[in-house]
Amino acid sequence: xxxxxxxxxxxxxxxxxxxxxxxxxxxxxxxxxxxxxxxxxxxxxxxxxxxxxxxxxxxxxxxxxxxxxxxxxxxxxxxxxxxxxxxxxxxxxxxxxxxxxxxxxxx
Amino acid sequence: xxxxxxxxxxxxxxxxxxxxxxxxxxxxxxxxxxxxxxxxxxxxxxxxxxxxxxxxxxxxxxxxxxxxxxxxxxxxxxxxxxxxxxxxxxxxxxxxxxxxxxxxxxxxxxxxxxx
Numbered sequence: 001x002x003x004x005x006x007x008x009x010x011x012x013x014x015x016x017x018x019x020x021x022x023x024x025x026x027x028x029x030x031x032x033x034x035x036x037x038x039x040x041x042x043x044x045x046x047x048x049x050x051x052x053x054x055x056x057x058x059x060x061x062x063x064x065x066x067x068x069x070x071x072x073x074x075x076x077x078x079x080x081x082x083x084x085x086x087x088x089x090x091x092x093x094x095x096x097x098x099x100x101x102x103x104x105x106x107x
Numbered sequence: 108x109x110x111x112x113x114x115x116x117x118x119x120x121x122x123x124x125x126x127x128x129x130x131x132x133x134x135x136x137x138x139x140x141x142x143x144x145x146x147x148x149x150x151x152x153x154x155x156x157x158x159x160x161x162x163x164x165x166x167x168x169x170x171x172x173x174x175x176x177x178x179x180x181x182x183x184x185x186x187x188x189x190x191x192x193x194x195x196x197x198x199x200x201x202x203x204x205x206x207x208x209x210x211x212x213x214x215x216x217x218x219x220x221x222x
Contacts, residue, residue: 031208037148043197043213050208086150090207093162095140097150 003027006087006098013105019074021101023087026068034061034072035086037100043086046072077105110134113198113214120188121222128183128217130198138209139181141173142197144216150197155206156181162206185219193221 005024013019023032034046047054047061049070054061058077063070074081082105087098111132120126132139138157144150154173155162161173170186185192195216201209 030205033207033211035211041195041216043199043216045210045212048208048210084148088150093206094164095152095155095207097152099147099149 002099003096004087004089004098006085006101008101009099010102011104013077013103015078015105015107017077017105019077019081019103019105021072021085021087021103023070023072023098024068025070025087025089025096027089027091027096029065029068029089029091031090032063032070033088033090034070035088037084037086039083046085074103079105079107081105111198111200111212111214113196113217115217116215117218117220119220119222122188122190124188125184125186126188126219127185128196128198128219130181130183130214132179132198132200132212134200134202134212136200136202136209136212137178138201138203138206139175140199140201140211141181141183142199144195144197146194153183153196154181157203188221190221193219195219 007022037043049063058075060073084100086100140155141153153167172184174182198214199211201211203209
C-alpha cells in the first residue's frame with residue numbers, strides 16, 4: 001500500500017460541475033502539496049497546506065491532520081481544468097507522491 | 108523570464124553513455140530538487156539540496172549524482188545510462204523553512220530516452 005492514496009484515479013465531469021479529489025496518507029506529515037500537471041507535461045504547484053483550508057480562485061484545498069486526509073475542490077469546472085492532479089506529502093526528509101487523479105472536463 | 112529552466116528539453120542517447128541535465132532557477136530559492144517521472148506518470152523524488160544538506164532518496168542508483176556549482180544551479184549527472192533510466196526528469200526549487208515546506212516551482216522537464 002502506498003503511503004499516499006488518491007481517489008478517484010480517473011474522473012470525467014461536465015463543465016460547471018463541482019469536483020472533489022481526495023488524498024489520504026498514512027504517515028505524520030509536515031506539509032501536503034497539491035500539484036497540477038497539464039496535458040503538455042508542465043507541473044504547477046496549486047497549494048501547500050499544513051492545516052486548515054486554502055482558496056485560490058475556483059480551487060479550494062482542505063486538510064484534516066487528525067484524519068490524515070486532504071481534499072481538492074474545483075468549483076464551476078471548465079475544460080481548461082482538464083489535467084492530472086497530484087497530491088504529495090512531506091515528512092522530515094522525504095517527499096512522497098500519490099499516483100495522481102486524471103480529470104477530464106467536457107463541454 | 109523563466110523561473111526554473113532545464114536543458115536540454117529532449118535527450119536521446121545510447122546505453123552506457125554519460126550525460127548531464129542542467130537546471131537553473133532565478134527565484135533566489137535556497138532548495139532545489141530533482142524528480143523522476145516514469146512511463147506511468149508516477150513522480151518520485153531523487154534528490155533535494157540546499158546550501159547545507161544533500162538529501163538522497165535511498166532508491167536512487169549511485170550512477171546518478173547532483174552537482175551544484177552555486178545556489179542557483181543544480182545539475183544532474185548520470186553515468187553508464189541504462190534503458191530503465193528513460194523517463195522525464197523535473198527540476199524544482201522552493202524556499203523551505205524545513206524540508207518540503209515551501210511551494211515548489213517546477214522546470215519544464217527533460218525527456219530522456221536511452222536506446
